[in-house]
Amino acid sequence: MHKQFSDVDTVRAELLQNLVDDGETVTNLGSITRLEVVSRIEEVTKKIISSLSMEEAPVLTLKSRSRWSNVRFSKLVGLLLTMGGTVSTLRSDCPSTVMKFALILKALSAIYKLVQSDSYVTKRDIYYNDPQLFGSQKTLDTIVDDISCLLKVPRRSLHVCASTKGLISGDLCYLEEDGTRVDCTSTVVPVSSSVSGIINIVSSAKFVLVIEKDATFQRLVDDEFCINFYPCIIITGKGVPDVNSRLMVKKLWETLHIPVFALMDADPHGIEIMCIYKYGSISMAFEAPTLTVSSMLWLGLLPSDIESLGLPQDALIPLTVADERKLNNIKKRPYMSFHPAWEKEMELMLRWKQKAEIESLVSIAPHFLTRVYLHNKLSYGGWI
Structure with missing residues (x-):
């Protein structure tokens, strides 16, 4: 990788x-x-x-x-x-x-x-x-x-x-502020409600994988992705991330100095969530320096993957007018000029007027996501 x-x-x-x-x-x-x-x-x-x-x-x-x-x-x-x-x-x-x-x-x-x-x-x-x-x-x-x-x-x-809603698992151990030892190796752990107090982070992970939805996160846990495939850390904020989930991703990035990848749905909502992790939001811009991970890479699901993987038509979802509006709004944001590859992916979505959820990969094979898709992406590149 x-x-x-x-x-x-x-x-x-x-x-x-x-x-x-x-x-x-x-x-x-x-x-x-x-x-x-x-x-x-x-x-x-x-x-x-x-x-x-x-x-x-x-x-x-x-x-x-x-x-x-x-x-x-x-x-x-x-x-x-x-x-x-x-x-x-x-x-x-x-x-x-x-x-x-x-x-x-x-x-x-x-x-x-x-x-x-x-x-x-x-x-x-x-x-x-x-x-x-x-x-x-x-x-x-x-x-x-x-x-x-x-x-x-x-x-x-x-x-x-803030109450925490995020979950984390993988090659990671640390001490909570009160001295409690947390081992995420073979279990799912709620993201700490006091991320700033975490110390003694120990990990051999090669990367952090930030996952949009809980369902996808649980699929990787069930397939023992972090154990059987790659030493890594997976984390989800269950949709739009809470502050604690963003703080945790930031903490891992600053402590471990390893790549951070985003695994999101190939839709405007997924792109928006990735942007929040990577660059922040206007409502929380006053605290962006403590929350953003500007090096985050978009691993998938890319709109271009829909065609290259040959996803069946019945696994795709039509774009709504609201979806198109959101995509066009994202394209106007100041950071988009630094991501021509992102723009191309969004143009594909607008042209095809279709979107896809990560779960659509099941239509190819039950374990396609963990055993083929992520393996190929992480081994041969393909992120943007």
């Missing part, structure tokens, strides 16, 4: 320069201290108190996390939040923004106490303390991300943990 290692030092050097150029602090490169987080929360609070003392309506200014105009692209890091750009002003005296203003202060209060006491809770814990106030878990999730962006600190530095 061809080896492609990532120059982590080069990535860090560019990131440092980017942050200096933008006038940002570099505290989000490592573990920001509790004192710094407390200080930043207090600064926000002081501004609110100052406004009240002058009989002015307090406001909070948030960077918009849904606009491409607010991000820029770095080939080695991914999507980064820019200085300036579009912001949202939450006024405490405006009916349309007062609720969000209040929710942010409520969450800030809870986070302040957690950081001061060095305690950790999940987002669900905060939500269920006052579910009527927050209305939904999704609302609280957005509020926590807004606070992380407002304070310019990684979300985990807020002492609010």
Whole structure:
């Protein structure tokens, strides 16, 4: 198998320069201290108190996390939040923004106490303390991300943990933060809820395989892919990945310096998920340096594989109008100019107006994915 290692030092050097150029602090490169987080929360609070003392309506200014105009692209890091750009002003005296203003202060209060006491809770814990106030878990999730962006600190530095949904297996052992030894060699393990605290990573893996869906992941586990075929690590975020799954892939990449491959469906959704792992998303661009793996390679399922493998017509799925719209939107993103091979694959999908799931390989043979497809890809190349 061809080896492609990532120059982590080069990535860090560019990131440092980017942050200096933008006038940002570099505290989000490592573990920001509790004192710094407390200080930043207090600064926000002081501004609110100052406004009240002058009989002015307090406001909070948030960077918009849904606009491409607010991000820029770095080939080695991914999507980064820019200085300036579009912001949202939450006024405490405006009916349309007062609720969000209040929710942010409520969450800030809870986070302040957690950081001061060095305690950790999940987002669900905060939500269920006052579910009527927050209305939904999704609302609280957005509020926590807004606070992380407002304070310019990684979300985990807020002492609010996201519940993990990812799974991992393969040639990997490590110690959890509490000293628990985890062996993924012959079993499936939930991705740690405290990835930053993992130490003593031991592995002889030749690569990490990031898998889009749980069903495909379980197929590789059942076929003992990591034992019978290659010493490797397989991980899935079960669709759109949670932060912990992305942190784990990043941790393995930085620690082991081995190639990271993406195994996704040959459809717009699969491509989107791969892009999130590789370059991040605009909504989490403020934390991209700690989450992205820019060296990730697209192993499959490639749209061109549909023809070369002769997948039967009844194993394919027609593209919808929404699919075509998503593909065209992805093609416009700043990183696409660095991936002409990706563009060709997406053009094929648009031309044929068809997509395929990884499970469609079963139509060729029951164990075709593990015994033929992945073996050929990993032995002879074919990733982009």
